[in-house]
Amino acid sequence: MSLAKPAMRGLLAKRLRFHLPIAFALSLVAAAAFKYGVTEPRKKAYADFYKEYDAMKEFNAMREAGIFESVRPSGE
């Protein structure tokens, strides 16, 4: 009936030695995932949108749709 003496010291250090690298790694993974899953696609979407963006064309299309009050569609 003699059990081994349990660990009495260094319990926090042992826990930190195990959990801190995992915590750092997971944080880095989360940051990388957000960067490459969200921000890079978003930057690319905006870049692509404005590469071929013709402001006058869009303006005229909106004007013809009749949403402006300062300029009416060209027909009127």
Place this chain on the structure above:
Amino acid sequence: MLASRALVRGLQSGFWRRVSTSSGARAAHPHDVDVLDCSAPQYNNRPDTPWPDVPFVRNLSAEQKKLKEKEKGPWTQLTKEEKLAIYRLTHELSFPEMNKGSKEWMTVLGGIFYFLGFTALLVWWQRVYVYGDVPHTFSQEWVEKQTQMMIDMRVNPVQGFSNKWDYEKKQWK
């Protein structure tokens, strides 16, 4: 949950007992829930108080008294059964026994869902019989005109609303 209900019933019967009898605490068995003198130290099974205020068994039989006497000598002369018996004199449950889980969580979860469902019925009744009409801007006609205007205005054209509309084919992508 059952243990707490038994405790409440024990406390209630203990209260009435105390009122009718003269002597308060019966030291016969401190874990007796029948008469609970809350002014005297009580036994408890808690992991954070490993040495409770009173031992579990207060009134020792002759045999138990002999064991306690033997405990005063060198412990190497105690057999394993005697050591366990001494432990059980001062403690009711061991740590694994007191820490073991139960299936109570299923009851709790079931109760939560049951009452959530009941609340849903009440909310539904309220929606039908208490709330007035929805504003006219929610009508089909209005929402159609509104959507068309949003498309014309190029709302969120990069990644959002107007991005999903195909301006050439005049339909949703």
